[in-house]
Amino acid sequence: MAEKETYYMKLKLDDKGAVVVQDGKPVYVTDDGKEIAFDAPATRDTIARLNSEAKTHREAKEAAEGKLKLFEGIEDPAKALKALETVKNYDDKKLIDAGEVEKVKKEAKEAFDQQLAATENKYKPVVDERDALKNELHQEKLGGAFSRSKFIQDKMAIPVDLAQARFGTNFAIEDGKIIAKDGSGNRVYSRARPGEVAEFDEALEILVDSYPYRDSILKGTGASGGGAGGSGGGTGGKKQVTRAQFDAITDPMERAKVAREATITD
Secondary structure, eight states, X not given: OOOXXXXXXXXXXXXXXOBOEETTEEEEEETTSOEEEOOHHHHHHHHHHHHHHHHHHHHHHHHHHHHHGGGTTOSOHHHHHHHHHHHHHHHHTTTSOHHHHHHHHHHHHHHHHXXXXXXXXXXXXXXXXXXXXXXXXXHHHHHHHHHHOHHHHHHBSSOHHHHHHHHGGGEEEETTEEEEBOTTSOBOBOSSSTTSBOOHHHHHHHHXXXXXXXXXXXXXXXXXXXXXXXXXXXXXXXXXXXXXXXXXXXXXXXHHHHHHHEEEEO
């Protein structure tokens, strides 16, 4: 199991020693310098919800344990079930022989299985089409989130399509909502709203923070230097690289550098 990350925060104070407030929320500074507007009411509601869920789970466990007490003393459940089935067959023998009961059950099951298989085959094309449309819708929704991302526009030095190609697999749609997961498959939770999943831009920022080559894909952090060769000089002194030349670059760091330092033309 992946080890959970621990954050230490302290209140941010202005030059007069007063607490800095953003949108009515006190601002905290983490040990790595990030500023977070702490939503206390949302955190309180989350704690209350989690306590309620814990109580429900405990009551369900106690109810299940109570039902299990009815079966105390039964050491072999399989034998007990077989004995019950034998008794039932003896009762059914008032109408037909107990051996015929098993035959009738087998024939009924085979007929049901055949009917079920026929139904599944009939509707399989419809189900496949539904799943394909659902997957297409999910991809469109994720693509829109990347296209509208303010974090990508303001902080990242690579185009939207490259950002989606690298981090798109960390996002999925569950119950109609975009959910981010880390490399271990764990949900990415908000730093500003503990206990709640992170919204898209915050989740993307957290994923980028843990990316080994983060400095090469963020604005103002990558090393300067020449990128892949291109044709002619671009506006503002940037080189021009065609889309075909850019797509031919396989190294992720080199692609990021070219995207940052050159103008990509179609």
